[in-house]
Amino acid sequence: AQKITQTQPGMFVQEKEAVTLDCTYDTSDQSYGLFWYKQPSSGEMIFLIYQGSYDEQNATEGRYSLNFQKARKSANLVISASQLGDSAMYFCAMRRNSGNTPLVFGKGTRLSVIA
Amino acid sequence: KAGVTQTPRYLIKTRGQQVTLSCSPISGHRSVSWYQQTPGQGLQFLFEYFSETQRNKGNFPGRFSGRQFSNSRSEMNVSTLELGDSALYLCASQPGGGRLNEQFFGPGTRLTVL
Numbered sequence: 001a002q003k004i005t006q007t008q009p010g011m012f013v014q015e016k017e018a019v020t021l022d023c024t025y026d027t028s029d030q031s032y033g034l035f036w037y038k039q040p041s042s043g044e045m046i047f048l049i050y051q052g053s054y055d056e057q058n059a060t061e062g063r064y065s066l067n068f069q070k071a072r073k074s075a076n077l078v079i080s081a082s083q084l085g086d087s088a089m090y091f092c093a094m095r096r097n098s099g100n101t102p103l104v105f106g107k108g109t110r111l112s113v114i115a
Numbered sequence: 116k117a118g119v120t121q122t123p124r125y126l127i128k129t130r131g132q133q134v135t136l137s138c139s140p141i142s143g144h145r146s147v148s149w150y151q152q153t154p155g156q157g158l159q160f161l162f163e164y165f166s167e168t169q170r171n172k173g174n175f176p177g178r179f180s181g182r183q184f185s186n187s188r189s190e191m192n193v194s195t196l197e198l199g200d201s202a203l204y205l206c207a208s209q210p211g212g213g214r215l216n217e218q219f220f221g222p223g224t225r226l227t228v229l
Contacts, residue, residue, distance in 0.1 A: 035218070043203050045220035091158065100170045102148060102160035103207075103218065 002027045004092050004106035012112050013082045020067070021077040021109045023092030029053075031097040034075040036066065039089040039108070048090075051075060053097070079111075087113045117142065119208050119221035127227045133194040136224045140187050140208030146170070147189040148218070149181060152203040161204075164189050193226075201228045 003026040013019040025034065036048040051059045051066045059066045067076040075094075079086055089110050093103040120139045128134050140147050148171075149161040160173040164183035181191040187208075193200055203225050209218040 037220070042222065043205075043225065044222040045205060045207075047219055093158075100146075100163065100165065102163060102171060102173065103150075103158075104160075105158040107157050 002029070002032075002094055002096065002104045004094055004104055006092055006106035006109050008109045009107075010110045010112070012114055013079075015084060015113055015115050016081055018078060018080045019082055019111065021079070021090050021092075021111065023075045023077065023106060025073050025075060025092075025094050027073075027094065027096065029096040029098065033095055033097060034066070034068070035093040035095075035103065036064070036075075036077045037091045037093065038086075039091060041088070045091070049077070082113045084113050084115060087111060119206060119219055121204075121206050121221040121224050123224060124222060125225050125227075127229065128196050129229050130196055130198060132196050133192060134196060134226060135190055135192045136204055136206075136226075138189045138191075138206030138208075138221060140189070140206075141219060144208040144210050144219075145187055146209045147183055147187065148207045148209075149189070149191050150205045150207065151175075152205060152223075153199075153201075158205070161191065196228045198228050201226060 005024045032053045034051045038046045049061045049064045051068045063080045065078045089108045091108045092106045122137045146165045148163040152158045163171040167183045178194045183189045203223045205223045206221045
């Protein structure tokens with residue numbers, strides 16, 4: 001079975017600072033994908049970034065980067081130059097690449113950006 | 116390209132009633148998945164439809180059902196509503212096939228059961 005652990009229920013960061021949101025995962029699969037989603041108070045899940053288990057380079061998308069450490073089974077999200085609009089819930093998720101399997105989500109981290 | 120749309124956005128029902136939620140995926144996407152989000156249980160997978168066939172199912176009672184139409188639009192139905200069914204129901208679409216890095220969510224339907 002797959003499991004995602006996000007150990008930080010809440011985080012605060014000063015505007016324009018960088019912040020790291022932790023995510024560790026557990027799986028026996030060799031081929032899998034890791035996702036980060038942002039959920040503002042409106043409820044919509046916004047896709048941020050994806051990392052494949054065989055990708056050699058860490059994924060980056062604008063101000064978002066994923067610090068992928070396969071041996072440690074961690075996939076931390078780094079947000080650079082935080083903005084007030086980054087305040088939201090952030091979910092780490094994974095799915096195995098074999099078959100048509102659903103996403104398995106962590107409990108989420110609530111990020112608050114302070115002016 | 117239009118995103119995933121869900122209707123209605125908000126719904127209030129009473130115990131024992133049934134409800135139908137609708138999801139229109141991104142144009143060209145053939146797979147639709149449904150998730151339930153509650154404060155206690157977090158995000159849990161309900162089921163996935165691909166080309167009008169249920170391809171995967173989560174661990175939910177038979178009161179939860181769904182279907183997909185030939186235009187890839189999907190509906191989920193919950194019969195005999197219980198208080199615990201109050202949740203945000205999220206629909207996600209993806210192209211299907213091997214492109215596993217693309218799964219986009221709609222805004223959700225917030226269901227309240229009184």
